[in-house]
Amino acid sequence: MSSHRLAFTDTSLTDGQAVVWSGALDNRMLLASAAPLSSSGLAAVEVLNPAVLDECLARDEHPLQRVELASRHYGSVPLRATVNLLTGHGRPGADVLGPTTIESWLSALAAAGIQQVVLLDPLLDLARLKAALDSATASGLTAVAALPYSADDGVPDEIYTQRAESLVTAGAARVMLRDESGVLTPDRAHALLPALVSALGDTPLDLHTRCHTALGTVVALEAGRLGVSGIDTALPSVANGASLPSLPSLIRVLRTEQHFKDLPDLDSLLSADAILAEIADQEGFPAGAPWPFDLATYVHQLPGEVAADVRSALRERGRWADLHEFAEECALVRREMGSPPMVAPFARAIAEQAMCHFDGEPRYDLLRPVLRRLLQGVYGTVDGDLRTDLQERVGLVLSPDASSMGVEADLGTDEAVLLAWVAGVTVAAIPRRADSVRPYEALTPYESLARGLLERAGRYATLSVQAPGIRIHLQQEG
Structure with missing residues (x-):
């Protein structure tokens, strides 16, 4: 086998801490592990995504200052952000971030220090994606287009390869198979990943998978052997469970296979993890831990934070034994909503709707706002059939085609106005940049x-x- 260089992106500061620490990693903690992470040989470090943006605002921290701080402290390692073109905050007209908004937001991210961006359109609207990919490229960003993966029956490899090829045609520099529910199995990977690698040709294929079923590490290892170019990972303190595979664990295995070259430095990664572990110990944060294998994951297909929140909610209700019953209700709600991909903004709304039914409320007596807008066609077209009685109940928007491209705001040149529009808050809720931010100080x-x-x-x-x-x-x- 010829030598193969795998690129690893660390998502400990975004998805990892969001799942394991409930999003508690603040800007001081972001800086604490900068030195060892920046010298570890990572391909990139992700520092911002929609969940982290919301978490920053909730702590009265400026999200773009977070990026600027990382840019100053993380040296030459590229910084990455994830941007979802669809929102769930319900601000009138901002369910879809339109081309002008996306152009302004990507430009602001690039100016703050972002070098790579993962663009996610859960419904794979190619017109929306092309506009966003073009804007990313124009801003000097490496544009990665996300290809959502699900465990749905009847979706052959050919459909995924066609979708991947269409993303390259739309302008993607890289394509990311995004398995946020952790339902990709080693068997399916052996068929799907080589097909995608072959179809993409010179365009690199990345993988983002989770560990809900405890198979994430195995899937990631197989992906590296099957020709994937990049893999998203996390440090052990915030890995496993609903998070991502532990990079040190992957490296220990890959070191035994001599055809993998230039792997990240294990000692640097362990030093960075020791810092996160010290923060967790001092703050009382939980440590990342594997979840046992359970077939319910393949039924509800809930992603990361949503799956973690549902587990907690069921335990609080004393109904953990009814997980499979909840999973079936969740799957039914999804089918009745046209089977959208189980990613934001749809997954949490579906889980919340299912939990209402699970708690004994009449089915659809109260309809979650995101699902109402989905039924109205605001986000665009889903692959499956929607419940017609629910559609008739909420009514279609006047012009779904125009709405699905996003309503543009008069953003001007005011950064606060732009950030408020993207985050779905008022301008008054946008915090000022802090005068100074010092790295987190561990105390005896x-x-x-x-x-x-x-x-x-x-x-x-x-x-x-x-x-x-x-x-x-x-x-x-x-």
């Missing part, structure tokens, strides 16, 4: 206790703590 238990006491000392005249080996006494004067 003593330092952590002292800092906490100092923060509270202003409320008390005297504050004392005594324990074996510790004596702290704070007293206000005057």
Whole structure:
């Protein structure tokens, strides 16, 4: 076998932390692992996606400042962002990010330091994608077009290869098979991946897969052997489960196969992971852990964060034993919505609708807003059949073709206006850039206790703590 160079992109700072840490990785933590990650030989580090954008705003952090900070601290390693052309925030007219909005957003990302962008249109509307891919290229970005994968029966390899070829025709520099539900099996990979590699020719094929069924690492290893050019991974602290395969685990195996060249430096990756593990320990964040194999995953096909949230919701209800019942309801809702790909914005809305039914509400008594807009044709055309009674209930939009291309806002040159439109918030909700952001500082238990006491000392005249080996006494004067 000839030598093969695999490119690895780390998604610990986006998908990994979103799933395992519920999105708690702030801008200080982003910088903590910069030195070892930037020197590890990664092909790219992903620093922004729609979920992280929302998480930043919720913490009053500026999302573009996050990118700018990464650009200054991550050296020469390329930075990547993922952009979904369809939104779920429900702002009037912004269900689809139109060509002008996307052009402005991609230009802003490039100016902040992004070099690669994954463009996802769940419905694979080629007109929308071509406009976005052209804008990405014009902004100097490497444009990666996502090809959603599902475990649906009756979708042959030929359909995937045709879709992949159409993405290249639309202007993609790379194509990414995106398995956000972790349902790609090694057997299917052995047939599908070589077919895609052959069909794409000189255009590289990337793989994004998850570990819901504990098969993600095996699928990623097989993908490398089958000619895939790039694989998305995570560091061990935020890998596995609904996250991505652990890159150190992959490297340990691939090192034994001499035809793989220029693998990332394992020691640097482990150093970066040790920093994340220290943050998790200090903040009380959970560690990434494998999920056991369960066939329910192939039924509900819920992606990353949504699958993790559903597991928590079922356990809180004391109904974990009913997972398969929920999975069947989730699959039924999806079919009645025309079987859209189980990615944002559809997957969470389908899961929430199924949970309402699961909890005993009359079916579709209350319809999730994203599903209402899907039925109205706002997002475009789905492959399957929609429930006609539900369509009649909500009514079609006046001009679905025009709506599905996005309604353009008067963005002008104001960055806050652009960011508000993309995120679906008011301009007043866009935070100012912080004057300075220092990397996360790990503290000893003593330092952590002292800092906490100092923060509270202003409320008390005297504050004392005594324990074996510790004596702290704070007293206000005057």
